[in-house]
Amino acid sequence: MGFSSWRGTLGMVHPTLRPGSTEEFIRLAPEGIGVIPMFLNINRGTRDEFEAVFSGYEQLIKVCADAGCDLIHPSGAPPFMVQGLKREAEIVKGWEEKFGVPIFTSGQNHITALRALGAKTIVGATYFPGDINATFARYFQDAGFDVRSMTGIDVPFDRAQELSGEQVYGHIKKCFLKAGGGDAIYMLGSGWRVLEIVKLLEQDLQVPVLHPVPARVWEVQKRLHINEPRKGYGVLLETMPPLP
Secondary structure (H helix, E strand, O other), X not given: OOOOOOOEEEEEEEOOOOOOHHHHHHHHOOOOEEEEEEEOOOOOOOHHXXXXXXXXXXXXXXXXXXXXXXXXXXXXXXXXXXXXXXXXXXXHXXXXXXXXXXXXXXXXXXXXXXXXXXXXXXXXXXXOOOOHHHHHHHHHHHOOOEEEEEEEOOOOHHHHHHOOHHHHHHHHHHHHHHOOOOOEEEEOOOOOOOOHHHHHHXXXXXXOEEOHHHHHHHHXXXXXXXXXXXXXXXXXXXXXOOOO
């Protein structure tokens, strides 16, 4: 199947049926990038559910590869982070060899973006309660970052999109100050509908903020050899640093 997306076509496999991040990506991405969105149906946001979805990911990655996508992004950080950094890399390498298309996960994207920003210490915020946040922190520690904190808001998984920008801003600011600051703020998960607070947090706390959607737009551009900055959604997308 051929496409008329003149700057490249992205196959994107989402872990949930939650709308929002696909629309945000398309609004922030440059003209000429085509998007084929595919969806799994994670709905509880639990560790056992994350560990059980890999056959589903592979089936949809195959669909995107067979359709002729130039790049494939299995999104959703938690399913890969619970595998650990090393196992995630093995899974992705196996898919690339099997399907012959460049592939990167959300976690890999976030590590790459934080390195591009020059961050060594990070303060993380999630919408996951409990011990799984320690797993997320360990993922970044294994990648060489000093994780000052990784703290979740206690909200039902299927209602994360209902959090207001003011609630998320307050949570992140409190965690950042309590942790003693860091080189960057990291927001885990594409369920947030709070793009409007990224620039505000950067302005108030004077550090870069990594939100998954602008980070995804940045890396997709770089991998498709496009360099089109976008203001208002954080320093990463405004400055378009090279892939490290």
